[in-house]
Amino acid sequence: MIQLPKPEMKGKMSLEEAMSKRASVREYRQRELTQEEIGQILWSAGGQTRPWGGRTVPSAGALYPLEIDLATPEGLFRYLPERHRLQPRATGNLLPKLAAAALHQNFVARAPAVVVISAVYERTKRRYGSRADRYVHMEAGHAAQNIHLEAVALGLGSVAVGAFDDGEVHRILGLGADEKPLYLIPVGEPERRP
Numbered sequence: 001m002i003q004l005p006k007p008e009m010k011g012k013m014s015l016e017e018a019m020s021k022r023a024s025v026r027e028y029r030q031r032e033l034t035q036e037e038i039g040q041i042l043w044s045a046g047g048q049t050r051p052w053g054g055r056t057v058p059s060a061g062a063l064y065p066l067e068i069d070l071a072t073p074e075g076l077f078r079y080l081p082e083r084h085r086l087q088p089r090a091t092g093n094l095l096p097k098l099a100a101a102a103l104h105q106n107f108v109a110r111a112p113a114v115v116v117i118s119a120v121y122e123r124t125k126r127r128y129g130s131r132a133d134r135y136v137h138m139e140a141g142h143a144a145q146n147i148h149l150e151a152v153a154l155g156l157g158s159v160a161v162g163a164f165d166d167g168e169v170h171r172i173l174g175l176g177a178d179e180k181p182l183y184l185i186p187v188g189e190p191e192r193r194p
Helices: 015-021 035-046 095-101 122-153 166-173
Strands: 066-072 075-080 085-091 113-119 180-188
Touching (some): 015 122, 035 066, 035 075, 035 113, 035 122, 113 122, 113 166, 122 180, 166 180
Antiparallel strands (some): 066 113, 075 085
């Protein structure tokens, strides 16, 4: 397990400024993200904010169907929000394979990190039945927006990638049988400021 630095609760940029500066960024400097940056981004995607387990994103029935993974040149890691830790899942650089699965969008391979949002729909379906898909997708949108705004607040850039071969991403990441990949979000320091 890798313990991440405690997330900062007060940033240097207002929410309004982050929203005004948010842009899709596909060109990144070749600089690894710091542990502080990684921790802050993952916390924004679904970190725990309440003693009872509440998180940074709203979730229908507080069922939290999303799983958050981080792919870097060093390997693949699963974010564990309860303890703000990373669980190593694979070693080696999976980014080129993810780029190929993302219809050869090569900026995915050049990013220093890619956040992957996947979902276990059954967690929500047990309570909400046929409405579950809608609620899961709403939650994924909340998590993704938090990632994009946190990236801007940290002086980083990001882009949402939805064009990918679901089966290939599932295989590359070794996701569970009940997990479905929803988003790839490359993150890094922009080559040029938007």
